[in-house]
Amino acid sequence: MTPPARAGSTDPGPGAQAPARAVTRTLTSDPLGGTVRRTVLPSGLRVLTEAIPTTRSVSFGIWVAVGSRDETGPLAGVSHFLEHLLFKGTRKRTALDISAEIEAVGGETNAFTTKEYTCYYARVLDEDLPLAIDVMCDLVADSVLDPADVETERGVILEEIAMHDDEPGDEVHDLFAEAVYGSHPLGRLISGTEETVTPMTRRQIHGFYRRRYTAPSIVIAAAGNLDHAAVVKLVRQAVRGTPLDSAPAGPSAHRPGSPVARTRSARTLVEHKDTEQAHLMLGCPGIGRLDDRRFALSVLNNVLGGGMSSRLFQEIRERRGLAYSVYSYASQYADSGLFGVYAGCAPGKADEVLELIRSELATTARQGISAAELARGKGMVKGAYVLGLEDTGSRMSRLAKGELLFGDLLSVDELLAQVDAVTAEQVNTLAAELLSRPMSLAVVGPFDEGSFA
Structure with missing residues (x-):
């Protein structure tokens, strides 16, 4: 559920008529x-x-409401491909100019692609913010996508895909998403595959760029020692004469929470690799980020596998020494989500570890959590949130995600109050429903498909 707009608001919300x-x-x-x-x-x-004002740096980000779930099957990976290409040059700057101008003032710049959005960001000294705004707006708004650069970056991305395939601890998470979502875009690799990236043309990438990178779909966020009016003026100057200097339009509405993304029935997927460790993911479809139960889920997740005091860590690592790494997590999208437990262990101990995970999930579904666990889980959620806001980069991300993903921004105090309001009954009701769902299993290791039948 989207939080209500602030009292006294006079500007249009997402999707409203253009001002x-x-x-x-x-x-x-x-x-x-x-x-x-x-x-x-x-x-x-x-x-x-x-x-x-107490900082001497500024983090500046350009967030675009497009990610890998917005791609058709033949164009799987185009958002990530485009993220690479935008740093390769504009009508005003070469690739070297882009990196050299920021690095010359000691700044840093980077980008990342997710399933629902793409972000380009820079962090600089406060006095160098005008430069960062000009460079970042230029590369996002006015990239040329030179055909030679397309071929160069194609090779880089294919190497990145190959490198990912050599990391079984990462690969098992993608295999788990595939087990739950199948051919739905949420089940595909953000990077695409060799089969989709290799034939992708410059014309296809450019068409995607111009269709999806539009002013209404973009949020610019900055945090640090800055003046808002000055930032707005600099942004307007930087995009003037580019495709982002467009005709009047209202901001795009945030991604809807319905219809809910299609999921598959529970299944087991095994990727055979001669690894020294078995990588296991057990889980099920979760809840979307607009679900009111998301705060209860955060508490439940921390109790189950969110830290060294969690049930899974204590039982599997501390008491039995069966795994070095074991944790649970929840991923949330606009209309859906994932809940999963990861463990890395010796192949010969995989069955025992899986049995312990299943047993702990079943016990939690049946009996719920204690008052002490509820208090500890709340403390972990609140502490992680506040400590995560200690730098300008995380503050900038908070602004953009609030606007882009939720359509509103809750204050830190409001968010902490939401966590404080979570009750044991809410957590236990969610645990009984979520942890009783049929579980999918993804495994990467020295096994065949029948090993976990």
């Missing part, structure tokens, strides 16, 4: 951070900032 002029409002004034402001430009481009 005739830029509209700015203050979202929060947070005692744990600074003042957050939001401006919607006539093009639908959104700019959010958090002023933190």
Whole structure:
């Protein structure tokens, strides 16, 4: 459920009619951070900032509401391919210019692609923010996608895919997503595969770029020692004359939570590899990020496998010494999610470890958690959240995700209050429902398909 808009809001929300002029409002004034402001430009481009005067740096990010789940099968991996290519040059800058200008002032820049969004970001000294804005807006808005660069990056991406295949601890998570989602885009690799990346043409990539990288689908976020009005002015200057300097439009609505992504019936997938360790993933479909139960799920996840005091860690590693790494996690998308448990162990101990995981999940589903575990789980969630906001990069990400994924920004205090409000009954009800679902199993190791029948 999307949080309600702030009282006194005068600017249009996501998906609303285009404003005739830029509209700015203050979202929060947070005692744990600074003042957050939001401006919607006539093009639908959104700019959010958090002023933190006690820092000497600024993190600046451009977030695009497109990821691997927005690709057709033949174009699987195009979002990630494009992420690479945008750093290769614009009409004003070569690839060397892009990297050299930021590095010359001691800054850093990078990007990443997820299943539902892509982010390009830079971190610089506060005095160098105008440079970072100009460079980052230039590469996102006005890349040329030179055919020679397409071929160069194709080779780089194919090497990246091969490197991923050599990391069984990472591969098993992708295999688990495939077990749950099958051919649905959420079940595919973000990077694409050799079969989809190899034939992809420059024309296809450019078409995807211009269709999906539009002003209404982009959120710009910055946090650090900055002035909001100055940032907005610099952004407008940087995109002037580019495809992001477009006709008036309202901001795109955040990705809807329905219809729910299609999942498959529970199954076992085994990838045979001659590894020294078995990599196991056991889990099921979870809940979407707009589900009111997401705070209860965070508490439940921490109790089960979120730290060294968790049930799974204590039982499998501390008491029995069967695995070095064992944890649970929850991934959440707009309309769906995953809940899973990972363990890495000696191949000969895989059956015993799986039996212990199944037993712990069944016990938790049946008996729930204790009052002490509830308190500890809440403390872990709140501590991780607040400690994760100690730098400008995480603050910048908070602004963008609130706007792009939820359509609103809760203050730190509001989020902590949501966690505090979680009850044992809510957690136990969710555990009984979630952990009783049929479980899919993904395994990478020296096994054949019949080993876990």
